[in-house]
Amino acid sequence: MQNRRSVSLNAVRVFVLTARHLSIVQAAGEIGVTPSAVSHQIKKLEGELGLALFKRSHNFLALTDAGRRFHDDAAAAIAAIDRSAEALSRDQNEIVVRVSISLAVRWLIPALERFKAMHPAARVRIETKTGSNISLGSGDLAISYHRAGTSPAEGEWLAADMSRPVASPALLAAVGYEGTGDLGKVPGLQCAVDNWDWALWTRTLHIERDAIQIQHVFDTDDAALHAATAGLGMVLAPAFLTEREIRSGGLVALPGFGPVDLGHYRVVFQRHENRMTRKFRKWLGEEMQRMV
Structure with a gap:
């Protein structure tokens, strides 16, 4: 032959x-x-x-x-x-994490000090990406986002996106917000493609879609949350992305409206992960449970 x-x-x-x-x-x-x-x-x-x-x-x-x-x-x-x-x-203590810009800036990076305190030898490299469905690529693990109703085969569950509208107290006072009947007085901020999150939120709560009047559009959750803190409008976000502003009083959850399940976060990782990556993945779940 x-x-x-x-x-x-x-x-x-x-x-x-x-x-x-x-x-x-x-x-x-x-x-x-x-x-x-x-x-x-x-x-x-x-x-x-x-x-x-x-x-x-x-x-x-x-x-x-x-x-x-x-x-x-x-x-x-x-x-x-x-x-x-x-x-x-690469050194076995190095971890490459791929994550969205907003999740990195608002949750992961501020929490990293706690992981380093537990594992001083670890070296974490954060690769920020735009969009929500972050691919694993050459990273050790990635945190991706999936809308409600989708069930991806890859990865393990990290957290639900239980989002509620948040706005600055000054804005709510300025527009005269007193309860759910005043929802239309608060301008909305868009940070999701096609505004799908507001559409799902209003549909779930049986609210007329046109009750939300979008005033400004942003390409990341982080940018929209900065705009909300500045008093430009309200935005949908889970508690773990707004912890800093809620604690300082820069943002408050809109009175009268509870959180709605908009989707979930998953951790995708290489099949042959090293020991430090396993520790980091375990810590991610524990850290998220602490937040929610």
């Missing part, structure tokens, strides 16, 4: 990068080589596989069907190799 010649791992890496950009020039720029060097690696790989991976025209590059199938498997394999290599090169 004739042995099939093995393919070059370097050529596979170049192919995955080119497929991501669909540009030989951009791929070359990212790895610091010439476009002709990238083209050479791709042609080499196509020769080894005996298949065309790209459709080429004058100013156009697209994956063939075979190229698309190969990319799906190869990209996952390259990512796994990179994760394994990084894990071996």
Whole structure:
């Protein structure tokens, strides 16, 4: 039986990068080589596989069907190799945590001192991301958010998002808020795509959707909460994101309205985690239970 010649791992890496950009020039720029060097690696790989991976025209590059199938498997394999290599090169006391900007700034970073007091040798690297569904990538663990009604297969439960509207006492006094009938007097702040959180909150409490008049729009919970503290409006948030402002009196929960389950947070982690990561994951759950 004739042995099939093995393919070059370097050529596979170049192919995955080119497929991501669909540009030989951009791929070359990212790895610091010439476009002709990238083209050479791709042609080499196509020769080894005996298949065309790209459709080429004058100013156009697209994956063939075979190229698309190969990319799906190869990209996952390259990512796994990179994760394994990084894990071996890192100190066993280092933990890479991927988390949203708002959760990092408002909850995780202020709490880290307690983890360090328990485990002085630990070195935690926080990688903040935008959005809510944070991928694990090359991190040791990630904290992702999922709307109510979704049940992701990955990760373990961390906390429910029991959100309620919060606003500054000065704003409530200025608009004459005295009870639930005055909800329409308080301007709303948006920090979720399509305003889905306010829509779910009003639907759950059987409140007319147009009772919430959005005045300002922000791209993170943290920015919206700063705006609420400044008196610009009310925003939906769970207690563990507003602990500092509630304690100082900068924000209060809107009288007459309780929290509504809008979703939940999950911790996703690598299958082969080190001992310090297991300790950190255990501490996350204990810390969240302390807060809620």
